[in-house]
Amino acid sequence: MKLRSLAAVAALSTALFAGAALADGRIAAALDQPLAAKTKVVAGGAVFVCEGAECVSTQAPSRALTAVACKALAKEVGHISAFGGETKSLDADDLTRCNASAKGASAVASAK
Incomplete structure (x- = not known):
């Protein structure tokens, strides 16, 4: 009986780990x-x-769908107008934080 319980726990742990590993997805x-x-x-x-x-990551970890990751991308490629995955996108406030230090942002701000 204990062996069956141990096997069930091991199978469940493996399934949860595999699910987490497969949680990576597409972010654009x-x-x-x-x-x-x-x-x-x-x-x-x-x-x-x-x-x-457009910038696309086809196998992004869930931690890549944040304003911080968007900000790191914006520093390299410039102002980002939309950032999201299949189930979630950054809102307007997050995009504002994302673009605060976008490449060329100071030139755009001073031109206004």
Whole structure:
């Protein structure tokens, strides 16, 4: 009986671990200005491939879907107008925090 219980706990633990490992998903960022060349950027533990006016990470960990990760990406590629995954997107306040130190943000702020 104890062996069955141990096996059940082990199976459940394996299933939960596998589910967490498979929780990685796609995150996309829409850029205000298209990039001149294809670029790879690591932000929030995810590798984003940026081309034109979009950056995409196809296997991003859940921690990459935060304003902090968005901010790290914006520092490299410029102002981001949308940032999100299949189930969640950053709201307007998070996007404002994200773009606070975006590449070229000081030039945009001083031009206003």
